[in-house]
Amino acid sequence: MIWHHPHALTRRGAIGRHVVLAVFGLLVLAFFRVQVLGSSLYRLQSEENRLRPVPVPAPRGLILDRNGIALAENVPGYAVALIASSEDSLRATVERIAPIAGIDAAQVERVIQRYRRRSRDPVVIVPDASFEVVSALEERRTWIPGLVIQSEPKRRYRYGEITAHVVGYLDEITEQELEAGTFQGARLGTLVGRDGLEREYDELVRGRDGSLFLEVDAMGRTVRESGERSRLEPRPGQTISTTLDARLQEYVAKVFPAGQLGSVVVMDPRTGEILSLYSSPSYDPNAFIGGIDPDRWRELSRAEDAPLLNRAIQARYPPASPWKLVLAAQAMKRGIVGLRSRMPIPCAGGLRYYNRYFRCWRVQGHGDLTLAEAIQHSCDVYFYQLGLRLQLPNMLHDAGELGFRTPTGVDLPNEVTPIFPSSTEYYNRRYGPRGWTNAVTLNLAIGQGENAQTLMGMVRFYAMLGNPDGTAAEPWFVERPSEGRVRQLGLDGESLQGLREALVAVVAEGTGAGARIANLRIAGKTGTAQNAHGPDHGWFIAFAPAQSPEVLVGAIVEFAEHGSSIAPMVTQIIARHLLGPGAPSSSVTEAELTVPHDSAPTPLPILPNPTSLRRPPRDPPRR
């Protein structure tokens, strides 16, 4: 058959038609699959393609003192970021703007690393840019593709070093924290509280970041901000009011002996409100803004005097003489002694116990004393005997009830747990069942030995002592602890009254006499904590007015030799708080310190080496 016979052509024409229709049907099916069935998926991808979410940081909530003075506030700041389509283009752009933005080669590398971790988000180049840098970059916007300048509220701590340990500081979240979900709702680059109230109340204060969407082209160049509808407003953080008294805090920092290590806690014993907490040395939390320089961080975190350490809650010291009140309270509660009880052996400068001689701090001896007098003169011999009468197991048991084995629960992060043996098992474990003698009782009785307390813990105990009902609330800054969290001494009012009188006598004529101040009845107790690593640490804890205290001040100064030398500072703080800024203070400081070394037998070297109590070292923060 001829190939072009009409019949043949008609037949093949029909086949050809069907082939064409089949092929086009296939194409239509393919388009149907992509455009109708896959439409939502591809629409999403197209949005993702062109819209880049840019986080809008929420301003952190303010942290106020009790009078409404801002301890932590926000000031306007700018962050410079880039949207880049590839690492190469990012590098090129960053290197081009490096001279303007003032960033060096090391910082460029850090920027690239950041980008590698998350390339879809704008990568922050300068977290804290000055207005000059921002305007210089803004002028050159045309040759900086993908430039994003965000206004980012910047944290400022008005009191800087003075309130550093209370308020804390901010730092960028680390990758580990991000993975572990330590901070809810945080993203890469979020500033989170690192210490103090900033850390403790981070979730409250941080707020929630918003976001806006930038429309970018295939090269990553910003074309425009997409419509208002797609903008998610940030939710600002909550403002928190604290119990801190900024002016008092300032005063405390001023009167704290310059260059010395230690801390001061001022508390309202009636409520547990912390009016002031100062730890020395301090650091400037403002230095962390915009990312701390790694060298500076290393310096801060490795410094011998550990400025990052909050010595009121993170350092443990032997409680020394202030502990004598703990022993007295325990013994009185058990009915072993009364305020006028005497011990069988009068103080002659020491006590022989089996084959050892335990000295009293006063070589001449105190003679025959009542409990009240023994407290007033801090007589070691009296308390050695009281400790023996109380017996070790009782001592250990009662200390737990008074909270000397648990943190105070103050609303600050990383409070350490005080050390106090829970039973004689501790000694068996440590020295072997026959490796220790009852001599440990004598040591514990005068606040030495296996006993290390935080300043905050001791302050809480003295609040119980000071309050007429013998109870004390947990110390707090922001959130008043629930009613149940009250510790109780369990003494009747008369006994408490007597103990307070004894403490008044300490300040009036005893070991703390240098702390006396006109018109104020101050009760307090000095102490000298043995330190195996150098000069002893000095304690002074006092409250006033003695009968119904409104303020309680505890202070510890490392290497201060003895508590008497810090007593004037404490009374000045009390006077400043109770009498106002115009209180006479000069006469007090002139008082001659006549109190000799308040000492004890060589203690077991159990701490305190605050530098070793520090939190485990962290890598320097990444920018």
Place this chain on the structure above:
Amino acid sequence: MKTQGLDKPLLATTAALMVVGLATLYSAGQTDAPSAAAGIWKGQLVWVALGLGVAAVTFRFSPRILEWITPFGYALALALLGLTLLIGTGAGTAAGAKSWLAIGGMRIGQPVELAKVAAILMLARHLGSRREAPGGIRELMPACVIVGVPFVLVGLQPDLGSAMVFLGILFAVLFWVGVPARWLLLLASPLISLLLAFSTATWGAWIVLLTVLLLWTRPYVLEGLGVWLTNVLMGVIALELWRTLAPYQQNRLLSFLNPEIDPRATGWHIIQSKIAIGSGGLLGKGFADGTQKRLAFLPAQHTDFIYSVLGEELGFVGVLVSLALFAAFLLILVRIARRATDPFSSMVVFGIVGLFLTHIVVNVGMTVGLMPITGIPLPFFSYGGSFLLTSCVCVALALRVAWDSRGSGYLEF
């Protein structure tokens, strides 16, 4: 010119395609990011005017004259292709390929477009002179050579996409001349063998199948053996051939199989094109409002991927309408081929069907990931002078054939 005897449906569909194509090209230039496609539609308008002129001239040639000048045209096309291989330049997205002829730095055209028409004419002249369909592999050889020479020359540029068009033409024409499907399959078998060689298992299965096919079709022993050996040879040299491909060609083929292999480089085109088309949805984002196109996510949006622009902006409805236009256009050409009064004319028109069908399917299929990226233009849509002129010439040839057969008293069966 009298318009009375002109084929109205062909004119109408061609005009419609040109208008839609120009509009899409205009839209492709409307971008937020700086783009080479801005204002390019005006240039295309000039080419359309030029194309109409060329079409008018082409229409004047009677099939007899065409048949007579075909060998000269074919020789000229081959000569130009050869010349291109020697002094050709690259351009645009295929900068590495020598596909352009330039004089003094001025690019004047792609000889491959002329070669396509010349090959169609040459095939028509060769097969039109026969009374019966080629009855064996040996008799198919001349046709294969006619297409094979330009195929090889174009493949050497290298321009795989255009080379594929020659195969489309060859198979369309052989089908039209009545070569049985099984023979076409045997003819295509070396290529299939080549494609399947990536996996030993599939290739082995193919060889078995081929053997069965050979035993069934019963060609001459030597021919059968030749086909079989060619298949085996193809399978063996597949790897070598793969190595000779330019890296970008390899990547294109690989990312066709899996675009996610390299989403930012070779896979980018396919992914972005599918995103653009898919996000268009049923009704599209509105003319000139395609966001993917506007923000330059679509690559080559005025040439290879112009259909993605249409898909994004006019949606599935727009795709349906334009595909219907293309289908109608091809069906009209099939009808003209069927009613042609002489074998040569019929053959020419069906060759043109093969040409357009290959272009449309490969280009449109590529935008939805059905076909590998080969970069051949979409008729009446893609920016480019040479191919538009070729298209116009082809339509004019079909119009002439239809005009010649207008009074033939042809009966529908």
